[in-house]
Amino acid sequence: MHGSTFENSPKAPPPETVDVPDVIPIFPLPKVVLLPSEVLPLHVFEPRYIDLVRDTVASHRVIGMVEVLPGHEDELPQSPPVREVGCVGFIASHEELEDGRFLMWLLGLERFNIEEELEVTTSYRQVRVRYRPTPDSPKRLAGIRPLRQELRTLLPDFVDLDESSRELFARHMAEVSDAQLIALASQILEIPSERKQILLEAENLSERFLMVYEDLYRHLDTNPEFGSFSPDELNLIRISDFGFLIFHPPSRHDPTTMVGCDFLTPN
Secondary structure (H helix, E strand, O other): OEEEEOOOOOOOOOOOEEEEOOEEEEEEEOOOOOOOOOEEEEEEOOHHHHHHHHHHHOOOOEEEEEEEOOOOHHHOOOOOOEOOEEEEEEEEEEEEOOOOOEEEEEEEEEEEEEEEEOOOOOOOOEEEEEEOOOOOOHHHHHHOHHHHHHHHHHHHHHEOOOHHHHHHHHHHHHHOOHHHHHHHHHHHOOOOHHHHHHHHHOOOHHHHHHHHHHHHHHHHHHOOOOOOEOOOOOEEEEOOOOOEEEEOOOOOOOOOOOOOEEEOOOO
């Protein structure tokens, strides 16, 4: 078992630790990469992934999110090859609908490397993993303090909010952890999955910050008007004691894809 600690805002209670197993179920999706401290809302409807969620909720509540290797998307819903590096997600909240489908919100905990895929009797895939924390030295993190502050200052300008909501959002941004700030930036800037995979595999937090900083100014060059999201498209929530995070509000629309889930997006 491996201990993974939630990163909380300064006002949150002391961190909690979740023991995550070395053998975990995986949920392969095309063009989806989960980052540590990011919230990923999903609408799960494919039978094998309904089984996965039901079994996971009854046990350790963790799922390995891995991207389907680009070019193999057409092999779904079979068992296409996946990236070697993924992120384990904790089911922070879930709802089982009357017809058996699930709405769930995954909180990214920690990245992992897949060491081997196991032969299993379950309908879903399971792998043995090695967890890879993202270390960084206090000296390196101190060196990028101005960069972090600029992200905290500029990112609220990309959200279309009234003055009071913007002030509230800016205060939350000032309180989030480094991992939460990177996850929020990736959502606000709509960083594509290929780039997020590079972020996930970065050697340390400093490298992630530098890449997000580059993406921020690339976004400024292509979207000088700001306001990428409207209030209906972006919401602040507090999931238990995990801190304020951004996610798209849930929708109970009928399934329209064959990959086992939909993203929970506005109607």
